[in-house]
Every structure is written in structure tokens, then in C-alpha cells.
Amino acid sequence: MSTKTDDKNEMPPTAAQIHLQSFQLPVFPLEASHLKALTLTSDINLPAYSTLLTTVLLEDAIPPSLPTEIESLTLELFSLGYPAPFLSKLGKSLPNLKSLTVYSQLIDGVGDESRKDASEFFNDVLVGNSNSKNINNNNNRNGTNVAKSGLRELHLLDVFSRKGFMSGIGSILEDLGRSTNEDGGSGFGNEGWAKPDLRFLEISYTYRGHSDKGFLSRIPGDELPAMLVPSIIAASFTLNASPSTGPALHGDDAGGAGDFPNDPADVDEDGNPIPGKKPEGIIPLLNSNEGTGILVRKLTGGEADLETEKDGEKSILRPGSGPGPTALKMLESTLYTLDTDQLGRIIKAQKGIGVLSVSVLVELTREWRQKLIHALHGGVDGAGGGELEIVEVVGVPSDQFDEEVSSLATPGLNETASSILEKVFPAAVDMALISKHSPKLESFRMTILRAESFGYVEWNKSEGRSEGGGGGGGGGGGGGGW
Structure with missing residues (x-):
């Protein structure tokens, strides 16, 4: 476990990064109780990964010593997702989580149980455990209930999923707003849920279309705008050029490009960079993409069409049919073509x-x-x-x-x-x-x-x-x- 401390004042560590070779967190020492930020990075090799996904998760995979004061969680490079119930147990153990960053992975995994577990995790962190019907405070060091609001920041960076998962996250956020309105705008809905706390939404992809012709088809562009809800003041749907093919970096920025893997189009069969001019730039989703229409409607206050069940007795609210932000301060939407x-x-x-x-x-x-x-x-x-x-x-x-x-x-x-x-x-x-x-x-x-x-x-x-x-x-x- 690597930690960051303030040497000048000799303060206890407030941030830590743990490289995992299995889905078992280490026991946290008492001095880690001041942690505010935790990064979990996968160092699991592919053969072991497949085995771990089908192995029963140990009861203490998320140890009781995990500091409950952590406010920022980063999950990176878990390419094939997580074994159930790793994510849901982790989410319930962090009652004060305000910021979540997920980087470079298939977030809902490859199996149905992993997908269900990931859905429960996002429901808990977005709704807040204090508003959930199933509160689990077993990991609280003090043994007392901790009120938890939902996330204020959500960052999904090069995150992919199977169809319907991203729109499901949007439905969670939209349902929070609807349950609020059902109670006459008092701030709580009939189910006791609070309105969404989310203020900053960042969804970003690194363009790989030069080497992967099916790249854009794997981005759930028609689902992502469902996450735009009235509480958000900064929204980002970004398509970035690959660092290896973008403009040359200089000075302090030059070192960062080495942290990113090369685009397969830029390397030979041995993985060595190919000299000479490389493909440049990005190609965003088409203007005709369904997600573009949802994005525009959400940001302009347009009305959504409602679908009804076959018997015509009950309205079905599609993901993305709820209202969007009304007071944005920042908008990045290079993923979509307007x-x-x-x-x-x-x-x-x-x-x-x-x-x-x-x-x-x-x-x-x-x-x-x-x-x-x-x-x-x-x-x-x-x-x-x-x-x-x-x-x-x-x-x-x-x-x-x-x-x-x-x-x-x-x-x-x-x-x-x-x-x-x-x-x-x-x-x-x-x-x-x-x-x-x-x-x-x-x-x-x-x-x-x-x-x-x-x-x-x-x-x-x-x-x-x-x-x-x-x-x-x-x-x-x-x-x-x-």
C-alpha cells in the first residue's frame, strides 16, 4: 500500500493506492483511519483473472478495518469486472463516499451475477446508504449508523458495459428526482429517497477507431445522456484523441503521455512504436445517433415521449425521459455531433x-x-x-x-x-x-x-x-x- 502524507506537518496519510493481485483488500492499520482517498488498481494477470471471477469471494474480502471516512474512490484497470458481491460490499463499506472514478474496464463484468452486483453498487453510492432500504453498517469502526448522501462526482473514463447498464444508472438518478416530485417537492419521495446529489458528471473515451473499426459501436452513446439530471452543474461527454496520435506534448505535459498504452495502429507485432506519421484526431458519434437527441432534449427542456405497456394501463418511463440540468456551468460534448x-x-x-x-x-x-x-x-x-x-x-x-x-x-x-x-x-x-x-x-x-x-x-x-x-x-x- 502506497500512501501520501504531508511531510511538513507530519500529518497522517490522507490518500493511498493499493495494487491488487486478487479481490482481497488488505487489513488497514489504525493510522489509515484518516484516509480520504483510495485508489484500487488491478495487477491481476488474465489467466488468474478468469479464475478469480468464478471463485467464491471470501467473507473478509472487504475488511472491517477499511476506513469509513474515505470520500474519494478510484477503481482502475479491472478489465473484466468484479466477482459478486465485491462491489456492493465495497460500496456499503464507504458511507461517506462523495467522488467515484472508474477507469478502463468492463464495469458490469462478463456474468449476470457481476452485472447485478455492479447495479447494486451504483444504486447504493448514488442513492446513499442512509436512504437505502438495506443499510449495512457492519464495517463502521465505531459501530454507529452513518448517514450517507449520494455521490457528488461521477467519473467514467474508458468504461464499457453490456447493453442497458449505463441507461440503468441513468434510471437510478431519474427515479430519485421522480420520487422527490411525487412528494410535492419536499425533498423526499414516497420511498424515503433523497433527490440526487450528483453535481459533476464526466464520461470520457479515448478514440481507438483508427485501429478498431467497431470502436464507436461499443460506446453506449444512446444510453449515456440518461444520467443528465437537474442537480448537475458540470457535464462532460468527451472523445479524446489517443495520446500517441494527438498533438505533440511539451514541457510538463510530455511525461504524462507515457502513462497511456499505445494505439494498436501505432505499434508493430512486437509492440514497438512504428516510426512516421500516425492517424490523427477523432470521429464522434453521428448527429443521427439516438443519444444526440436525448442530450439535446435534456439540455433544452424538451418533452419526452412516454411508452406504455401492451395493456395500455401503465406508463413506462424510458431511461432518458426525465428532465435535465437547468443551470450548467460547464458542458463538454465532443462525443456527440451537434x-x-x-x-x-x-x-x-x-x-x-x-x-x-x-x-x-x-x-x-x-x-x-x-x-x-x-x-x-x-x-x-x-x-x-x-x-x-x-x-x-x-x-x-x-x-x-x-x-x-x-x-x-x-x-x-x-x-x-x-x-x-x-x-x-x-x-x-x-x-x-x-x-x-x-x-x-x-x-x-x-x-x-x-x-x-x-x-x-x-x-x-x-x-x-x-x-x-x-x-x-x-x-x-x-x-x-x-
Whole structure:
């Protein structure tokens, strides 16, 4: 067990990381009672992993000495999930949990019991054990009941699941809100559950589509927006470029890239990096993805269609049919492709957004730039966007865009990739209009698919200048030539 301490004041450790080679936590010493953050990292090799998943979990797998004051839990690299009831016992043993980070794994495992156990775990940590019908305080050192509210932060990073699991998490959160409303808005529902405490939701994936053509199909994009509930003030649905294929890192950031595995497209059969130019950027989910519609409805206050059972006597509320946030401060949605109309409606409804990062469908017309300007202040006559401080736009080429850029290979064509990209990147006059409607704006950045060889533009208020860049040859153009 590795711990972090404050050497200056010789305080007891407040954070620890444990590398596990089995699903058995060690006994925690008394001095660990001050722990606030715990990271569990899997070091289980694959042959042993499969065996452990089918082995009966020991009764003391979660020891009574596990500190109940832990507020932050990170679970990383448990690629095949967990044997039941490891997760549910762990969740019930941490009554003060406020932040959960899950990284790089199949969270609901490979079997039905693992999936059921993971569902119970998320129900406990989101609802709060003090509001649950099945309270288990056996692991409390003091032997007293500990009131527990639900999570305030949920981070799901490169987390996959079988169909229906992510929407099930959304249903838990939506049901909390519905039970609240059933009691006339008093703050508690008929089942005694409190409203959701979740404030920050982060869902992030590292793009692997260059080497894995089925990558996007495994992201449950149609289920994830169900987790957007009114309590949330910061939401992130992010698609990141692979660190090995993204822009070069410099200075302090350079060391971090080595912590990530290489994309299989970038290494040879021996695992050694292949020299030369690598595929770049990301390809978000299509605008037609069902999740895009749910995301937009949740963020704009639209009404949801209700499904009814075959007998027509009882309404069935689908995951994602509940209301969404009304006071977002941050929105990152590069996983989904919005059109400018959808973006404008979101900005109009969420006037308090200060940090915005979105993937937007790009049309290859000069009018598109005007559409983007309008969208960033909530439509043609909109009054949104006044709180924007940081904006990133990831351009997603439309079919027309793709066709016209591809036609550059035609002999005798005079128009260049650079001149085509100038049609879509905001120019200095456009930035003047954007900053006029958003007086707090500090920085603006736009790329095409987060691939800098296609060109990019940047604008920085503090430096009083804007700049563009791009690749050479047929791969991209300048950023507007400011």
C-alpha cells in the first residue's frame, strides 16, 4: 500500500493506492483511519483473472478495518469486472463516499451475477446508504449508523458495459428526482429517497477507431445522456484523441503521455512504436445517433415521449425521459455531433455555461460561419452565451465537406484545401462578433476532428492576438490567415 502524507506537518496519510493481485483488500492499520482517498488498481494477470471471477469471494474480502471516512474512490484497470458481491460490499463499506472514478474496464463484468452486483453498487453510492432500504453498517469502526448522501462526482473514463447498464444508472438518478416530485417537492419521495446529489458528471473515451473499426459501436452513446439530471452543474461527454496520435506534448505535459498504452495502429507485432506519421484526431458519434437527441432534449427542456405497456394501463418511463440540468456551468460534448441549430438551442437554454467544448457538424459554405456565431449566443435573436469564457469547437465534416475536399485530387482543380478550410474557420471579424456577444470570453479554439494537420484557429483575449495553423500538402490548410 502506497500512501501520501504531508511531510511538513507530519500529518497522517490522507490518500493511498493499493495494487491488487486478487479481490482481497488488505487489513488497514489504525493510522489509515484518516484516509480520504483510495485508489484500487488491478495487477491481476488474465489467466488468474478468469479464475478469480468464478471463485467464491471470501467473507473478509472487504475488511472491517477499511476506513469509513474515505470520500474519494478510484477503481482502475479491472478489465473484466468484479466477482459478486465485491462491489456492493465495497460500496456499503464507504458511507461517506462523495467522488467515484472508474477507469478502463468492463464495469458490469462478463456474468449476470457481476452485472447485478455492479447495479447494486451504483444504486447504493448514488442513492446513499442512509436512504437505502438495506443499510449495512457492519464495517463502521465505531459501530454507529452513518448517514450517507449520494455521490457528488461521477467519473467514467474508458468504461464499457453490456447493453442497458449505463441507461440503468441513468434510471437510478431519474427515479430519485421522480420520487422527490411525487412528494410535492419536499425533498423526499414516497420511498424515503433523497433527490440526487450528483453535481459533476464526466464520461470520457479515448478514440481507438483508427485501429478498431467497431470502436464507436461499443460506446453506449444512446444510453449515456440518461444520467443528465437537474442537480448537475458540470457535464462532460468527451472523445479524446489517443495520446500517441494527438498533438505533440511539451514541457510538463510530455511525461504524462507515457502513462497511456499505445494505439494498436501505432505499434508493430512486437509492440514497438512504428516510426512516421500516425492517424490523427477523432470521429464522434453521428448527429443521427439516438443519444444526440436525448442530450439535446435534456439540455433544452424538451418533452419526452412516454411508452406504455401492451395493456395500455401503465406508463413506462424510458431511461432518458426525465428532465435535465437547468443551470450548467460547464458542458463538454465532443462525443456527440451537434448541428448549429441544436447548439444554439442549448446555449439559449443554458445561459450560465462558462466552459464549452462541442463537436459541431460543419457545412462547406461561408454562411456556416454565421450560423456558428449565432449558435454561440443562442440563435439569431438569442440572449445566451454571455457567460462563456473558454470555447472549443471540434468541426465534424458533413458529407458535402468530405466530397469537396476529396475532389481536390482531381487534376486541374484550382481551389486548394487551404481555401476550402478558410470557409469554415472563423476569421478575425467573426471573432470580434463572438467576443462582442460573449464579453467574458478568454479563449477560442477550433479544429477539424481534433486533427491539427487539417488546420486550426486560436484566439486568446489576454494576448490580444489570434493565430492559425495547418499542415502542408493535400492534408489541410491554414487557419484563416489572420
